[in-house]
Amino acid sequence: MRLASAIAVLLGLTLISPPGHAATLWDSFTVGVGAQGAWFDGADQEPVRDFEATGRGAFSITPHISAVGGVQYGFMESYVRSSVGVRITATDVADQNFSVGVGVARHFRSEPGPMDEWCAEAGLGWKPLATSQVLLTASSSIGLDTSRRLFTLGAMFPLKLTFAAQ
Amino acid sequence: MTIQDIIAKAAPALADLEKRLAEIVAQYPDLTKVLQPKIDALRAAGSAEGLFALGQEVMRELAALPSTGLDPKRHPSDLAG
Numbered sequence: 001m002r003l004a005s006a007i008a009v010l011l012g013l014t015l016i017s018p019p020g021h022a023a024t025l026w027d028s029f030t031v032g033v034g035a036q037g038a039w040f041d042g043a044d045q046e047p048v049r050d051f052e053a054t055g056r057g058a059f060s061i062t063p064h065i066s067a068v069g070g071v072q073y074g075f076m077e078s079y080v081r082s083s084v085g086v087r088i089t090a091t092d093v094a095d096q097n098f099s100v101g102v103g104v105a106r107h108f109r110s111e112p113g114p115m116d117e118w119c120a121e122a123g124l125g126w127k128p129l130a131t132s133q134v135l136l137t138a139s140s141s142i143g144l145d146t147s148r149r150l151f152t153l154g155a156m157f158p159l160k161l162t163f164a165a166q
Numbered sequence: 167m168t169i170q171d172i173i174a175k176a177a178p179a180l181a182d183l184e185k186r187l188a189e190i191v192a193q194y195p196d197l198t199k200v201l202q203p204k205i206d207a208l209r210a211a212g213s214a215e216g217l218f219a220l221g222q223e224v225m226r227e228l229a230a231l232p233s234t235g236l237d238p239k240r241h242p243s244d245l246a247g
Contacts (some may be wrong), residue, residue, distance in 0.1 A: 083247060092241070124208065135245060137247075
């Protein structure tokens with residue numbers, strides 16, 4: 001709850017920030033869709049592998065801080081999972097081709113299973129080709145209560161938002 | 167939960183991600199040239215010095231936020247998860 005309050009305060013600060021700054025709210029949004037492999041494991045559970053369709057979004061607040069979230073559908077186990085949290089970029093924030101981020105997020109899941117709890121997260125994104133927007137991504141999430149782990153590896157296609165003023 | 171708390175809690179996930187990528191490199195040595203720089207970046211980001219400096223930088227950004235307003239950047243890692 002405290003984290004959710006902190007995110008709300010940060011978003012509130014951005015909305016009441018002084019006018020005249022170049023960035024608009026739409027500049028702050030990044031969304032993407034893709035597919036990834038997901039590997040769940042934990043001390044008390046059988047390892048689970050799945051193939052997921054994924055959609056994620058991020059709202060960049062400062063050069064290092066973003067509010068992030070996403071929804072994934074696992075094709076083999078037929079689950080929907082989602083997460084919302086905060087991500088702090090730990091590498092050069094000016095590099096739009098590669099970054100590493102850390103953070104915490106609340107993970108949810110449609111059915112009983114791993115990762116329905118607060119998790120520590122680390123993510124990596126890499127744009128390997130100058131001629132393509134496709135990103136290769138990898139992430140690790142560790143349950144703060146259960147120490148269950150989730151590793152994802154996949155590809156994302158960032159979508160261009162066109163809601164900004166012309 | 168403070169920024170320092172978030173960074174401290176996330177450090178094991180950073181180490182786990184580094185370990186997972188190292189396992190891929192061990193299994194597929196042909197990917198070493200591609201993945202090793204990423205593993206090195208994860209290791210540098212996860213060092214105690216790196217995490218401490220990150221915390222300081224983020225606190226400075228937060229302190230300046232009311233006067234600077236939004237200063238968004240696009241981070242590929244925000245779409246990982």
